[in-house]
Amino acid sequence: MCIDDRCEDAFPRFYQIEISSVTIPQGKLDGSCWDEPSCGAPDPEIEIQLNGDTVGELEASDDMFTASFADAIELQLIAGSRLRLQLEDEDTVRDEEVFACNFDPLTAERIRDGDLSCISDSGASIEAIISVRGGSDL
Numbered sequence: 241m242c243i244d245d246r247c248e249d250a251f252p253r254f255y256q257i258e259i260s261s262v263t264i265p266q267g268k269l270d271g272s273c274w275d276e277p278s279c280g281a282p283d284p285e286i287e288i289q290l291n292g293d294t295v296g297e298l299e300a301s302d303d304m305f306t307a308s309f310a311d312a313i314e315l316q317l318i319a320g321s322r323l324r325l326q327l328e329d330e331d332t333v334r335d336e337e338v339f340a341c342n343f344d345p346l347t348a349e350r351i352r353d354g355d356l357s358c359i360s361d362s363g364a365s366i367e368a369i370i371s372v373r374g375g376s377d378l
């Protein structure tokens with residue numbers, strides 16, 4: 241991949257993933273509420289899985305249908321890595337999965353594009369970008 245006229249292999253390399261925003265539908269697929277009592281709004285959380293292992297979690301404020309995440313996750317990626325961005329409603333006992341973006345594998349083309357966003361039929365969405373850690377300092 242090429243950054244500022246310098247071209248290097250895309251893998252292995254450190255990348256950072258930023259979640260710019262997420263949207264959670266008003267109810268679950270079966271029509272029930274995210275949180276009881278009183279049909280509370282969900283508590284957005286992003287779990288990042290690499291090759292099936294959880295490698296990072298980002299939490300937003302509680303009780304929101306849309307959220308953004310200030311922190312970024314840094315990951316070392318090798319060729320053929322499977323990346324999953326899982327949007328959840330954080331719960332006391334067990335978090336509820338809302339929706340996930342899967343990249344199997346995460347390709348150099350996708351990284352060059354920089355966009356890891358995806359959207360579900362039910363209206364859930366994750367807007368995410370991936371960039372080389374340190375950006376133009378390479």
Ligand SMILES: [Ca+2]
Binds near residue numbers: 275
């Ligand atoms: Ca819940």
Ligand SMILES: [Ca+2]
Binds near residue numbers: 275282331
């Ligand atoms: Ca919750």
